[in-house]
Amino acid sequence: MRRLINLIILFKEYVVLAALVTLSFFLMASSRTNEIQPLRAMTTVIVGSLQSAGSWIPNPFAISRENSELRDRNILMSSELSELRQAKGENEELRKLLGLKLEPGWKVIAADIVGKTTVFERNMMTLSIGESSGVEKGMPVITDAGLVGKIYATSGGFSMAEGLFNTSLRVAVKTSRTRVDGIIAWEGGDELIVRNIPKALDIQSGDLVVTSEYSTFFPSDIPVGTVTRVEDEQNSLFRKIYVQPAAHPLEIEHCFVVLKDGASDKERSAFESRISDELTKSQKKAGK
Amino acid sequence: MPYLIEGAIAILAVVLQVVLSNAISILGAVPDLGLIYLVWTVIRRGQLAGEIVGFCIGLLLDILSSGSLGSHSLSFAIVGFLLGYFYNEEETEQRIRNWPFLLFVAVGAFLNGIIYYMLFKLASGVGVVDYFLGQAGLAAIYTTIIAVIPMLWSSRRPLY
Numbered sequence: 532m533r534r535l536i537n538l539i540i541l542f543k544e545y546v547v548l549a550a551l552v553t554l555s556f557f558l559m560a561s562s563r564t565n566e567i568q569p570l571r572a573m574t575t576v577i578v579g580s581l582q583s584a585g586s587w588i589p590n591p592f593a594i595s596r597e598n599s600e601l602r603d604r605n606i607l608m609s610s611e612l613s614e615l616r617q618a619k620g621e622n623e624e625l626r627k628l629l630g631l632k633l634e635p636g637w638k639v640i641a642a643d644i645v646g647k648t649t650v651f652e653r654n655m656m657t658l659s660i661g662e663s664s665g666v667e668k669g670m671p672v673i674t675d676a677g678l679v680g681k682i683y684a685t686s687g688g689f690s691m692a693e694g695l696f697n698t699s700l701r702v703a704v705k706t707s708r709t710r711v712d713g714i715i716a717w718e719g720g721d722e723l724i725v726r727n728i729p730k731a732l733d734i735q736s737g738d739l740v741v742t743s744e745y746s747t748f749f750p751s752d753i754p755v756g757t758v759t760r761v762e763d764e765q766n767s768l769f770r771k772i773y774v775q776p777a778a779h780p781l782e783i784e785h786c787f788v789v790l791k792d793g794a795s796d797k798e799r800s801a802f803e804s805r806i807s808d809e810l811t812k813s814q815k816k817a818g819k
Numbered sequence: 820m821p822y823l824i825e826g827a828i829a830i831l832a833v834v835l836q837v838v839l840s841n842a843i844s845i846l847g848a849v850p851d852l853g854l855i856y857l858v859w860t861v862i863r864r865g866q867l868a869g870e871i872v873g874f875c876i877g878l879l880l881d882i883l884s885s886g887s888l889g890s891h892s893l894s895f896a897i898v899g900f901l902l903g904y905f906y907n908e909e910e911t912e913q914r915i916r917n918w919p920f921l922l923f924v925a926v927g928a929f930l931n932g933i934i935y936y937m938l939f940k941l942a943s944g945v946g947v948v949d950y951f952l953g954q955a956g957l958a959a960i961y962t963t964i965i966a967v968i969p970m971l972w973s974s975r976r977p978l979y
Binding site: 543544547548551552554555556557558559560561562567570571574578581582584585588589590592593596 | 834837838839840841842843844845846866867870871874877878881882883884887888889890892893896897900903
């Protein structure tokens with residue numbers, strides 16, 4: 532017995548470890564038993580209360596991570612908000628386009644403006660429709676607000692239009708109130724200009740300017756813009772009129788291409804061309 | 820009396836670890852204050868005290884953390900026993916007040932992780948590398964860094 536006690540004392544570290552390991556395994560085996568559960572429940576309540584009491588202490592690392600996550604979410608939501616706002620604007624624009632009232636006989640086809648380019652002083656727009664949709668060179672481009680421009684070139688699936696802010700585009704117009712005719716053009720800046728309007732004719736700021744019947748490209752009475760000011764040309768009998776465009780080419784994203792009645796236009800063009808040629812010939816004869 | 824104070828410190832360390840776990844965690848890893856106290860005890864009192872204190876601290880941690888009863892007590896008892904092999908009565912103060920204390924803590928944390936992994940994680944199919952590259956490794960590093968505090972504290976005052 533004494534030898535056994537001496538042996539235990541000699542190897543006490545191992546004996547104690549064996550006892551503790553055995554006890555640990557016993558505890559592990561019994562940790563799920565019903566006898567232990569009240570103790571676990573009590574400790575859970577106590578620890579929960581202590582943790583709750585200590586929850587006011589901030590964790591800078593967790594706050595930093597949470598801030599980072601919230602920042603990411605904020606960026607995501609800002610992006611979604613921006614998309615929603617854009618969709619809302621697009622929706623309103625499309626609703627207006629749906630309400631566009633056209634004269635009987637006109638055919639229009641909707642198009643998206645997929646690109647805008649500026650070459651020298653020629654502002655061009657690329658439309659999402661082309662020859663395959665019936666678009667031809669010279670067709671007017673409009674929105675619900677008014678005239679936008681004219682088709683300049685076409686391909687199978689796309690077309691390019693020159694907008695009103697284009698030095699090469701000239702449109703026959705008239706004022707809707709007093710029916711004064713003129714040619715509108717862009718010479719730079721934010722406004723269009725109608726030159727050579729006799730001073731005697733009645734034009735005032737706020738007058739609506741629409742397309743004239745004299746144009747071979749544009750149907751009549753399409754709004755072009757509003758007169759903003761009238762200026763006398765120096766040493767001249769004429770005035771020039773500044774017009775704010777009704778549809779700003781740089782701000783629109785959707786438009787319509789007016790599919791003209793080709794037969795009547797061609798007939799008119801041919802007739803006007805024939806008369807013009809005859810007049811030129813008679814002038815030459817008179818000159819001789 | 821010294822034993823009572825040491826017992827109170829041990830309980831305080833484990834309670835702080837459990838109660839402040841949310842406030843002091845980094846990426847989910849919490850420093851093992853109980854292990855730091857265990858290393859302190861092993862360096863000062865040797866293998867037998869280490870395994871007994873380890874068992875008691877582990878059991879307290881099991882009770883307070885609502886974990887499997889006996890799991891931490893087993894691993895801490897084994898850690899106390901294994902670290903006890905490096906006990907040297909003549910170098911107690913030097914070890915506690917200098918970098919060997921941090922080395923003991925790091926080895927203890929690693930051993931604790933190994934034992935815990937073999938007992939509870941091996942069967943679940945978690946890879947040992949993944950385990951140590953994850954929270955276990957982070958917790959070991961965090962525990963070692965926190966152990967600098969008692970090391971510096973003990974270097975400014977007499978141990979006994």
